[in-house]
Structures are given as C-alpha cells and as structure tokens.
Amino acid sequence: MALAVVRDLRPEFRLETSEEVAAFEQDLLAEFVLARASAGVLDDTIRGDIGPVLGLREWFGRPLWEMEAHDLDRYFGRHRRDSASGTKVRQAAAFAVFFEFLELRHKAGIHAATGFVVESPLDEMNRPRGGTSARLRIPPPEAEVTALFGGWRCDMEEARKYAPAARNYTASRLASLIGPRISELCLLRIGDVRWDLGRFGKVLLKGKGSQGRGKKERLVPLINGSRDLLEWWVTGPRWEFDDKVNDPRAPLFPSERRYGDGSSRAVTDDALRTGLAEAVARHLPHQVGQLTPHVLRHFAASDLYRNGMDVVAIQEILGHEWLSTTMIYVHVEKSHVEDAWIRAGQRATARFGGTRR
Structure with a gap:
C-alpha cells in the first residue's frame, strides 16, 4: 500500500500580534451574534449572553480560547463567590453556548493560528448549581x-x-x-x-x-x-x-x-x-x-x-x-403567550367562522 503526502490547501493563518488577536476575537464575537440570530434567538437573549462573555474576557485578561477549567474555578469560586446563585447559573449557561460555538466552528482554526486547543472550561465539577425560580418576586397588583x-x-x-x-x-x-x-x-x-x-x-x-x-x-x-x-x-x-x-x-x-x-x-x-x-x-x-x-x-x-x-x-x-x-x-x-393564544383564536375564527369557545 502506497502512502500519499496530504497537504492542507487552506491558506496559512497565524495570529502574530496583539492587534491581530483582538481583531480575530471581535470577528468571532460578531459571527457568534449572527449565528444566534440566524437560529431565531431573540435580541434580548443574545445581549444577555454577550454581556457575561465580555465580562469573563475582561476578568481573564486573555483570549477565552486559552481558558481552562481551573481558571473558571477561580472566576466562580473567588471573583463571583458572593453573586446570587441565579446570576451564576445564567452566566454559566451563556459561557456554555459561547464555548460550544468556538468548539463547533473554530477549534481547528484556533489551534492552527495559536496552538491552543479550545475546550470548554465548564464541567460538572465547577458548573454553578441552583435554579432561578427562587429569585422571581411577584409584586402586588x-x-x-x-x-x-x-x-x-x-x-x-x-x-x-x-x-x-x-x-x-x-x-x-x-x-x-x-x-x-x-x-x-x-x-x-x-x-x-x-x-x-x-x-x-x-x-x-x-x-x-x-x-x-x-x-x-x-x-x-x-x-x-x-x-x-x-x-x-x-x-x-x-x-x-x-x-x-x-x-x-x-x-x-x-x-x-x-x-x-x-x-x-x-x-x-x-x-x-x-x-x-x-x-x-x-x-x-x-x-x-x-x-x-x-x-x-x-x-x-x-x-x-x-x-x-x-x-x-x-x-x-x-x-x-x-x-x-x-x-x-x-x-x-410579559403576556406574549396570552397574546399568541388570542391571535391564534382570531385566526381560527376568521378561517372557519363562528365563535371560539
């Protein structure tokens, strides 16, 4: 059996300067926003995901593809130790989505350009526990x-x-x-x-x-x-x-x-x-x-x-x-569920006639 030499035909991509790294990070973030929007995610939800990611990047001081599990341990265990559990759970969910995006779309490219292998620092050991339902406070009418x-x-x-x-x-x-x-x-x-x-x-x-x-x-x-x-x-x-x-x-x-x-x-x-x-x-x-x-x-x-x-x-x-x-x-x-139900009823009435009971 003969062996063949396989050459990567993609143009070589290396991040040499801090300016190139910053520009690449900005491009990744823009692509992430576009991908989420194309999936039908609401703008408010996208903004709610981007905020924690930017905050994590500012705290870390380096590109997030360099982050490891022990870094996130310090973030949640020290930097965010006094934050409410619901806040930490929501931040962890945003981090999980962003790192999934990096792994699915850019793992090979980031490795080729930087030498780092992207892997989510969030695991079952450091993932914040607790729900957000306890934080829901319903004010009086x-x-x-x-x-x-x-x-x-x-x-x-x-x-x-x-x-x-x-x-x-x-x-x-x-x-x-x-x-x-x-x-x-x-x-x-x-x-x-x-x-x-x-x-x-x-x-x-x-x-x-x-x-x-x-x-x-x-x-x-x-x-x-x-x-x-x-x-x-x-x-x-x-x-x-x-x-x-x-x-x-x-x-x-x-x-x-x-x-x-x-x-x-x-x-x-x-x-x-x-x-x-x-x-x-x-x-x-x-x-x-x-x-x-x-x-x-x-x-x-x-x-x-x-x-x-x-x-x-x-x-x-x-x-x-x-x-x-x-x-x-x-x-x-918020009443979007109720509003959708009313609109559906109106459409059914218009289509079939009569009164919806």
Whole structure:
C-alpha cells in the first residue's frame, strides 16, 4: 500500500500580534451574534449572553480560547463567590453556548493560528448549581400598591412623628416609581437631585459595587411622578429635620439622630424597612412579610414595562449589569403567550367562522 503526502490547501493563518488577536476575537464575537440570530434567538437573549462573555474576557485578561477549567474555578469560586446563585447559573449557561460555538466552528482554526486547543472550561465539577425560580418576586397588583400609598399618605397627618412618617413614605414611594435600592436611598444627598438635567431632572444613585470595585453611579431621570414627589418632600417635610435643605452635602432622607453640629445623620435601611412594614400591616395585611423595599423595586420595573418602556432602558434605570437580571424583574408583566393564544383564536375564527369557545 502506497502512502500519499496530504497537504492542507487552506491558506496559512497565524495570529502574530496583539492587534491581530483582538481583531480575530471581535470577528468571532460578531459571527457568534449572527449565528444566534440566524437560529431565531431573540435580541434580548443574545445581549444577555454577550454581556457575561465580555465580562469573563475582561476578568481573564486573555483570549477565552486559552481558558481552562481551573481558571473558571477561580472566576466562580473567588471573583463571583458572593453573586446570587441565579446570576451564576445564567452566566454559566451563556459561557456554555459561547464555548460550544468556538468548539463547533473554530477549534481547528484556533489551534492552527495559536496552538491552543479550545475546550470548554465548564464541567460538572465547577458548573454553578441552583435554579432561578427562587429569585422571581411577584409584586402586588397596581391597585393594591395605589391603595397602600394612598392610605399611608392619609396616615401621615395623624402620625405621632410626622417627619419620619413622611420620610419613610417618600423613600418607599420613590422605590415604587423608579426602583432605587434601599441602600441607594440611604446614600442620597440633597445635591444628588439634579433638577436641571434632562427633560424631567435626574437623581444620582450610587449603586452597589462588586468585587472591591466600589459604588457604581448612575443618573436616573425623575419620571413616573418621581419629580413631583421629591419636590413635595424637599419643599415641605424635609425641613422638619433641620435647616440644611439647601446644603448639597446634607442627606436627602435624614435620620432623627444628629451630629454634634446639629445636622442630621442619614437614615438607616432598618428605619425604612420598618416604616414600610408598618404601613403594609395597616393597609395590605395579606402582604405582611412579602412586600419589602426590594419587591417595590420589582414593582417599579413591571410598572415601567407595562407603560411601554423597553427592557434595555429599564436595565439602565435599575443599574443592572446583566440584561438577563432585568428580564426577571419584568417577567410577570410579559403576556406574549396570552397574546399568541388570542391571535391564534382570531385566526381560527376568521378561517372557519363562528365563535371560539
């Protein structure tokens, strides 16, 4: 039997410089997006997959085809150790899809160009466990939230301590309108309300940081009635605490506790949680133990979505790193299944006549 010499007729492909590597990575990412789109995957889902992949690349500092299992061990075991289990599960799913794409389409090419053999670093030993269903928080209907704040507003006039009651009301109502975290409410200063920015004014929120990166700041427009609420608060009840309303460094939501110079300290999250819990017990007793400041944040997202705001804009308002997290917040307001059922019924009626029962 004779032996034949087989030569690869494909042009030789080598990545020699960092610029060539970066360009190739960008091409791979663009092809990945196109492939997912051609498979019928929704744009929001594709964006939800790309975000974690880009975050992993930034953390790793090298092309992802060089990543091994022990690298992903460090990512989930150290860098993302304190992240919620649902977040890690969703990130792992995005990584699995991306590495499957690399293996199926570019394993040979990447090996020829770089000497690395692509293999998914995700395995049964380091794959995050746990589902995301526990993270689904269903806020009360709009009518119940309206009843809660309507009754709470009436209660303030007869409250033994009017100023703290008005403060707790305003902070919780703001959470239900534009969704700041309770920690962000406690950090707000008078100067963080920028009345002159944009069409409605904006508020500077200092969001939670992660992995030692400090607080992340974002400007949120005072939409959905939030400007009227804050104007009422700043020009009225806020003066009950001290005369620092015009001091940009003074807390927007003060505590009854004071510093030595007589100025007020910032409110604590415990005070705001207690105020909301007491109001819920009076006006929505069936929601006791369930309606928390964080659930009001979910309500804000659902309310904005229901009123026509797109998910990407809501992600920016809430300060979410991943679009997939925002999708959980607005999930309860999605009605595409019901809408599809109605459309199907209408088509059947039009085709066959009569009334669908």
